[in-house]
Amino acid sequence: MxxxxxxxxxxxxxxxxxxxxxxxxxxMDPLMTPERKARIEASPHYVNGEFVPETPHEKVNPSLGFWKEFFFPTPGKTIPSDPMISVKTNLRQLPRDKDVLVWMGHSSYYMQLNGHRILIDPISAEYALPVPFVDKAFEGSNIYTPDDIPDDIDVMVLSHDHWDHLDYDFVRAIEPKVKHVVTGLGNGGYYEKWGYPLEKISEEDWNTPVKIDDGLTVWVLPARHFSGRMLKRNQTLYAGFAFITPGRKVFYSGDGGYDGRFARIGDQFGGFDLAILEDGQYNKDWHSVHMMPEETAQAAVDLHAKTVVPCHNGKYPLSTHQWKDPYIRLVKAAHEKDLTLLTPMIGETLRIGDQNQYFGRWWELMN
Structure with a gap:
């Protein structure tokens, strides 16, 4: 005994x-200096010790079925049976004077606007959680690595600090290539902790413009989501972004449920040439933190978006819906609302401003 x-x-x-x-x-956690903490506590969106969205969340109560699929995803259902279809564009060889967007999987994008090179939530992690063997990336979805990123990135944005958006290894590897980071309050603590000089980092509250130069301003905008890497939640600010140049306007939603912010943002900026909108990992049990596809379509209408690209899908199984359902449902909803929906596969080049560009329904070729 x-x-x-x-x-x-x-x-x-x-x-x-x-x-x-x-x-x-x-x-795990950002560096929380006294100066950073003071800025967080001064925000009107930091209430009773945490950041809160403009529209309160509804109670989230995942079912047992969710946990089963979360830990043991079913091939052909929540994960593809086939490898993801992709076309790997060489990002270094894209003419810099072309306004283009390349999907790198999930919510990661390489974008060029008005001669600027931009990264959005870059990630190449094999797993979407720090625990091995949970939320593994779909086979064939991880075709881009830090080595593929051009050497002079003008700005990298981070929408929030969840593991499927903030990749420790990727972010550290590309630090010498990145001139400027724009993110919500508190998130700069990760970059400072991981070796980025403070002068590279702009961490701001909602509705704040960050002027990169005369040819590009990045706005930090509201999102209806939550944050936290492990035990501490909502100590960093989740956000969406508007990229504004003299000739183009692009919106990126980040993660978050539907509410009236899209209509306000659409009116504020007079519409967008392109809206990159969350469409995946949704569930009726947590629709206030992730949009359903029909809400994604309505958000595009609210934003007065000329073209729409869906994101937050095609890489990690974070919900119980069939892996291709975000596309099937959004295609239908976009048709009903007369939206121009563009659905490039991973690695395909999208020409921003070209409403006549066509992308096939590649997901129909997969199981």
Whole structure:
């Protein structure tokens, strides 16, 4: 009996040591300096010790079916049976004077606007969580790595700090290539902690413009979501973005449920040439933090978007819907609302401003 007790105590101690090491890894929490904390606490959106969305969330209560699919995704249902179809565009060889967008999977994009090179939520992690073997990227979806990124990125934006948007290894690897980071309040603590000079980082509250130069302004805009990497939630600000140049306007939603912000943003900026909108990982049990496809279509209408590109799909199984349902449902909803929906596969080049460009329904070729 004494030997059994000793083994139990040893196991508990070992788990405690592992747990302490795990939660204290550098990718877990941002560096929270007094100056950064003071800016956070001064925000009108920081209430009772946490950031809150403009429209309150509804209660989230995942079902047992969700947890089953979350840990054991079903091929042909929540994950494809076939490898993802892709075409790998060489980002370094894209003419810099062309306004283009290249989907790198999930919510990651490489974009060029008015001669500027832009990265949106870049990630190439094999798993969407820090725990191995949970939320593995679809086979064939991880075709871009830090080595593929051009050497002079004018600005990189981060919508929020969830693991499927903020990739520790990717972000650290490309630091020498990035001139400027724009993100919500608090998130700069990750970049500072991971070796980015403070002068590269702009972390701002909602409705704040960040002027990169005379040819590009990035607006930090509201989102209806939540944040946190591990134990602490809503200590960093989740956001969407507007990229404004003299000739183009592009909107990126980040993650978040539907509300009236899209109509306000659409009116504020007089519409957009392109809206990159969340469409995936939704569920009726948490629709206030992720839009349903029909809400994505309505958000595009509210934004007065000339063209729409869906994101937050095609890479990680974070919900229980069939992996291709975000496309099937959004195609139908876009048709009903007379939207111009563009659906490039991973790696295809989209010409921003070209409403006549056509992309095939590549998901119909896969199981």
């Amino acid at each position: 004494f030997h059994i007790l000793r083994w139990v105590v040893a196991a508990i101690a070992l788990l405690g040591v592992f747990g302490y090491w795990f939660v204290n890894q550098p990718q």
